[in-house]
Amino acid sequence: MSSITRRTFTQGALAGSGLAMGGLMAPGMIRPAVAADRLMVVQWGAQWIDVSKQLLTKYQQTSDTQVAWELHSGGAAAVVAKIKATWPNTQYNVLSVWDPVFRSLMAEDWLVPVDENIVTNLKTIPDQFIQKNAAGQKMTIPLSTAGAFWGYREDLLPGGFESIEDLLKPEFKGKLCVPYPINLTGLFIVSCAIQRGGDEKNAEPGWEFVKELAKAGQIGEICTSNSEYINAMATGQYSVGFWNNGGWFATAKNFPVKIMNRMPDNKGFLYNEGFCVLKGAPEKAAFEFANFFADPANNEIYNMNLGSGPTQPTAKTNPKLDGWYYAPDELGKHAYFADFAYLGKVMNEWNARWEKEIVPLVRG
C-alpha cells in the first residue's frame, strides 16, 4: 500500500468515525513511511546511539541516504511485538539487535538475506558469527561480539568470591542484582543451571539454585534494562550481579569491577550483536549503510566504547576490555554459546514460571 492511499484511507476512517479531523491530516502531518533513500534504523540508546550518529555523519559525506533513528524502549524483543502488530506495514528498515532476536525475526520470516555483493565486508567476518536461515542464506551482519557474565564491585567486596555457590552465604543477603528472566533471554537461569550440572535444555537444577537464592533473600533487585542495572550497581547497595558487557562496561567507568568469566565451575556467555534488514526496506540503501558499519575501521570505532569486541578480525579491541573476552584456546574451557533458538521457544514458559515461583520468594 503506498503512503498516498494509506493517507486517504486514514482520513476516511477518521472522518467516518465522526472525528472529523480531515483538516488535521494535512500534508506534512503524516510523513511518508518509506521514501526511496530514507532508512529507519532501530538502535539502542546511550553509547550505541552516540557512536552510530558519529559514524553516520561520516557515512553521509559519501551517501545521500537519510537516516532516522529510533531507540529500543525496553528489551530488544519489544520491537518485535511492535512490528508484529502492523506487519507487513512496518516503518522499520534496519534493526540493531542480538542473537535471540535475530532468531525470532527469522522465525517470523521478516528478514531479507544479506546481499553479499553490496555487503562486501561480510567476507572477513568469521562465519560462525553470522546467523543463517534454513536454506543456509546469511541473514545478519554481526558488528559486535558481546557477552553476559557474573561480576562484582571490587571496592565493596574486596575478597570477591570463588564460585557462585558462595553467593548463598548470609553476607550476600540482598546484595545480588540479577536480570528479569526475559532479559538476556534467560542466560541468568542457564548460568545457574550450568552451576548445578545442567544447561538450557536441562534447566531444572538452575531453577532450584535460583529458588535457593530467592528464598535466602539474596536477590536485592531484578532489573529489566541496562540503565536500571547500571544505576542499581552505582547505588552501592548491591555488590554482585549478572549482566551483559554493556552494563558492566558502564559500571567499570566509575567503579572497580571484576568480571568473573573464568570460574572453574561456571561459564561466560558469548553472542553477537549487529544489523539485519527487514523485508520492505529499500534494500540497496539498507545494505550499503550496514556495509559501512561493517568496514573494519568503522567496526573498531563502533565497538570501542560499547564494551564489546569487534567482529572484524583486523579491528582493535578497547584495551580496557583486557580479560573480558577469551583467547581462542580459552573458548572451549570458559565460553558458552547458548542455543538461542531453543531459549526463544521456552522464554514464555520461563517468564510465567518466574512470575509464579521466583517473584513470590523474592518478595518474602
Place this chain on the structure above:
Amino acid sequence: MTKRLADALFGSVYYLFLASFIGFSAIPVVVAIVLSFDARSFIGPFPPTAFSLQWYEKFLADDYYYQGLATSLLVSAIATVASTVLGALAALGLDRAGFRGRKVLQAILLSPLVVPNVVLGFGILMFASRLGIIDGMPRLIMGHVLITFPYVMRTTAASLVGIRSSYYEAALSLGARPWKALLQITLPLARTGIVAGAIFAFVTSFDDVGISLFLSDAFTFTLPVAILAQMRANLDLTIAALSVIFILATILIIVLLDRLAGLDAAVGRGVYGR
C-alpha cells in the same frame, strides 16, 4: 479543658497532615533541582560534591526530546479539544436524557478511566492495524481522545449536579429557544466543570505513558515515551535537568492559565463561594 486539649490535638494532626502533603510533594522537586547540577557522571549519593551544567548541555544538544515535546503538545491539544467538546456535550446530553439505560450508557462512557491504559494501548494498536491505520499520529489521537474523554464528562456532569434544571426550564418558559437556553444558561453554569475537565484531560494526555508506549511509532513519539526510552537506555541526570525545565515551563503555564482563565475557574467557587 478536654475540649481545648482535643482541639489542640486535632489542630496538630490537621497541620501535620498538611505539612506531610507539602513535604511529599515538594521534597522530590527540590532534590531533582539540586541533582540536575551534579557534576558527577553517574548517579551518586546525595548531596552532590561538585556542581556543573553538564546535564543541561546534554539535554539541549539532544533533539530527541524536542521531537517528543512537539508531538506531545500536538496530540494533547487535539485530544483535549476533541474530548472537551465530546465530553461536555455528552454530559449535558446525559443530564437531560430521560431514557432507560442512561446510567448504563454513562458507566460505559466513563469506563476508559478504569480499564488499565496498557490494555487500551495494546488494544488500540491491534484495532488500528486491522483498520489499516499504521501511522503514529492518528493512533495516538485515537488513544488520547479515549482516555481523556471520561475526565471531561465526569467533571462536567459533577458541575451540573448543582445546577437546577429549573433554570433551564424557566428560560424556556420565558420563550428562549432550547439551544439558546442551553448556551446562555446551562453552559456558563457548567463552565467550572468543563474547564477543570479540559485541564485534567490535557494533563492526563500530556503525562500518559501506558497508551503512548504502544501507539508511538518511529517518527511520532510523545515526550514521556522519549523520556522513558532514554531512561531505559541510559539513565543519567539529563532527566533531572529536564525536570527543572519542566518545572519552569509548568510555572509559566500556570501563571498564563491564571491570567487567561483564572485558575479559580478550574476548581470553581462552589455554591457558597465567597
Place this chain on the structure above:
Amino acid sequence: MKRPGLTASMLWPALIVILPLLFGPLLVLLHESLKPHIAGRVGGDATSALTLENYALLAGPEYAQYFLDTFRIGLISTVLALMLGYPMAHFIVRRASPIMRRILIASLIGTLFLSLIVRIYAISMTFGSLGPLAGFSRLLGIAPTSPSVAELMVVLGLLNTTMPLVALTLIGTIQNINPRLEDAALSLGAPHWKTFVQITLAMSVPGILSAGIIGYAFCISNLVVPMLVGRGFVLFVSNLIYFRFSEVANFPSGAALSIVMMVISLGIFYGLLHLVRTQWQEAGK
C-alpha cells in the same frame, strides 16, 4: 419539557467516536485472548481453533496474589492520599487567604503538569538508598535491605501522583458544604474537631468516596510506578500484561490477563460507585 432531538444531537458525537474506540480494541483483545500461542512465535496463531487455554494458565493462587497485591497497594496509596489530600482541600477552601489559595491551587495543578516519570524519578532519588531521605523507611520500621522498601517506594510514587488529584477533586466537595452549618455548630459551643468530623467530614463522605474511587482506579491501573521503583519484584497486573505484550510477545496471554483485569476493575469500580450512590443518595445531592 425535554427535547429528545436536542438531547440526542448532544449525545451522538460522543457515541459515534467513543464507542468504536472503546469496543473495537476490546473485541480485538477478546479475540486475541482466545488464540493459542505457539512457543517462540510472536502473537497468537490465527490458523488454529480458538481455545480458553490462556485463561486456564492464569488460574491459580500465584496470579491471584498479583491481583491482590495490586489492589492492596493501590488501596493503601489511595487511603493515604485521601488522608493527606482532605486537610489540604479543606485548608484551601476554609482557611487559606485568597493569595494562599491561589498559590496552593496553582501548585496543585502545577504538580499535575510535572511529568509522572520525572516525579517518580525524583522520588527514587529522594527516598532511594542514596537519597537524602533514605532513612525514611527505617522510621516506619522497615530495614533498608528489606524487600518491603520496594513496596514503600511504589506507595510513595502512587501517593505523590494521587494526592494532588484527590485534593483538587475534594476542593469542589468541601466548597459545596454550607459554611454556616459549621459556624452554627461552633457558635453553639461544639469543639472544632467535633464540628470537623460530624459536619464537614460527614457531609463530604460522598465526595471523598468518589475522589477515592477515581484515585483508586488510577493506582491499580498504573504501569510506570512499579516499573520504575518496584525493583522488579513489586509488580502490578499492568506490568505482567506489559511484559507479555512487549517482551515475550505472548499476545494471547497478555490479552487474557487484560480481559480478566478489566472485568475485575470494572466490577470493583461500579460496585463501589453503586454502593456510594445507594448509601449516600441524599447527601450526594
